[in-house]
Structures are given as C-alpha cells and as structure tokens.
Amino acid sequence: EPEVTQTPSHQVTQMGQEVILRCVPISNHLYFYWYRQILGQKVEFLVSFYNNEISEKSEIFDDQFSVERPDGSNFTLKIRSTKLEDSAMYFCASTGRLAVGELFFGEGSRLTVL
Amino acid sequence: TQLLEQSPQFLSIQEGENLTVYCNSSSVFSSLQWYRQEPGEGPVLLVTVVTGGEVKKLKRLTFQFGDARKDSSLHITAAQPGDTGLYLCAGSKTRAGNNRKLIWGLGTSLAVNP
Numbered sequence: 001e002p003e004v005t006q007t008p009s010h011q012v013t014q015m016g017q018e019v020i021l022r023c024v025p026i027s028n029h030l031y032f033y034w035y036r037q038i039l040g041q042k043v044e045f046l047v048s049f050y051n052n053e054i055s056e057k058s059e060i061f062d063d064q065f066s067v068e069r070p071d072g073s074n075f076t077l078k079i080r081s082t083k084l085e086d087s088a089m090y091f092c093a094s095t096g097r098l099a100v101g102e103l104f105f106g107e108g109s110r111l112t113v114l
Numbered sequence: 115t116q117l118l119e120q121s122p123q124f125l126s127i128q129e130g131e132n133l134t135v136y137c138n139s140s141s142v143f144s145s146l147q148w149y150r151q152e153p154g155e156g157p158v159l160l161v162t163v164v165t166g167g168e169v170k171k172l173k174r175l176t177f178q179f180g181d182a183r184k185d186s187s188l189h190i191t192a193a194q195p196g197d198t199g200l201y202l203c204a205g206s207k208t209r210a211g212n213n214r215k216l217i218w219g220l221g222t223s224l225a226v227n228p
Binding site for chain 2: 042044
C-alpha cells in the first residue's frame with residue numbers, strides 16, 4: 001500500500017542550528033503539507049504546497065521556515081535557525097488530485113532542540 | 115479563536131465495553147473528520163462527515179455529525195484492545211473541505227484493557 005515516508009524519525013539539534021526534514025509523498029499525489037504537533041498540544045497546519053509553490057502558510061510558518069521539492073519525489077522542510085519552541089513532531093501529508101481529498105500522513109519526524 | 119473541544123481527554127475501559135467520545139464547538143463546520151493516531155505514527159483518517167445529522171458506520175464505530183454541524187460524536191461498540199489510540203477530530207470551515215484550513219481538536223486518548 002502506498003505510504004508517505006519521513007526521515008529522520010528523530011533528530012536532536014542545538015538551538016540555532018539548521019534542520020532539514022525530508023518527506024517522500026505518495027508518488028501520484030499533487031498536494032503536499034507540513035503539520036506539526038508540539039507534545040500535548042493540537043496538530044497545527046504549517047504549509048501547503050502545490051505545483052511547485054506554496055499554496056498557503058500559517059502564521060507559524062515565518063521566515064525561519066522554507067519548503068522545497070528539489071526533485072520529483074522529495075518534499076523538504078527546512079528550519080534555518082532552530083529555537084527551543086520548534087521542538088515538536090513534524091508530520092508530512094499528501095493528497096491526490098483534489099485538495100479536499102483524504103490526507104495521508106507520514107509517521108512523523110520528532111525534532112528536539114536543546 | 116475557532117476551537118474544537120474533545121471530551122473526555124482520557125478514557126480507560128475494559129474490553130467489551132461501549133464508549134462515546136465527543137467533539138464540540140461553538141462554530142459551524144462544513145465538514146468534520148475523525149482520525150486515529152497510534153504512538154509514533156501519523157494520524158489515519160477514519161471518516162469524514164459533511165451533512166448535519168449524518169450518521170456513518172465503520173464496523174463497530176459509529177460517527178454522527180450534529181444537526182447544526184457544530185459537534186460530532188464517535189461511538190465504539192464492544193471495544194477491543196486494538197481500538198487503543200488517540201482519536202482526533204478535525205473540522206473544516208470552508209465549503210470544499212480544504213485540508214489547508216483544518217482545525218484540530220486535542221484528541222481523546224483511549225485505552226482498552228484486555
């Protein structure tokens with residue numbers, strides 16, 4: 001069964017360091033998303049990506065964040081200078097031909113900023 | 115602030131018992147989704163409800179969307195240990211059910227003891 005895969009599963013980094021989280025969405029999907037879930041808090045939308053550009057971003061997604069689809073398969077989230085409050089589980093998700101379709105989530109990348 | 119409140123926050127029951135968890139808001143939603151999330155994994159969509167008063171069944175799970183589309187419930191009959199997990203509701207206020215604008219609840223953590 002097709003699935004969204006994410007790497008790394010867990011990354012520990014020092015405050016101020018750059019982090020890149022990687023995602024391989026389901027191959028024929030067209031819409032890609034990043035969500036995050038701080039421990040004990042709600043899932044939060046970060047950004048959506050379609051046709052090689054950002055469709056929408058939340059207020060959380062400030063200049064420290066960027067997304068890229070460098071090739072036909074990978075979808076990355078970069079945090080330029082991590083802060084303690086960036087510690088969270090980051091989920092990549094994708095949907096097929098419709099932006100309203102079922103969201104398929106990856107298993108998440110846990111980021112710990114020390 | 116648009117909120118989805120889920121209750122109870124935690125629930126521990128014995129195998130074979132029935133249970134109902136709730137997802138409430140003061141706002142009207144165009145559609146509402148229920149997800150199940152297991153530790154270390156991303157949310158998995160269970161159902162989407164779109165019509166006020168709608169009832170959907172998924173084996174032992176029954177989902178209902180309130181008549182006013184402000185609330186929803188999930189009823190599990192004869193719970194099994196495999197039902198253990200975090201049950202999340204997520205609502206969309208846009209007519210097309212846009213994934214980018216999903217509003218998430220905090221979830222109900224269910225433990226079914228054998």
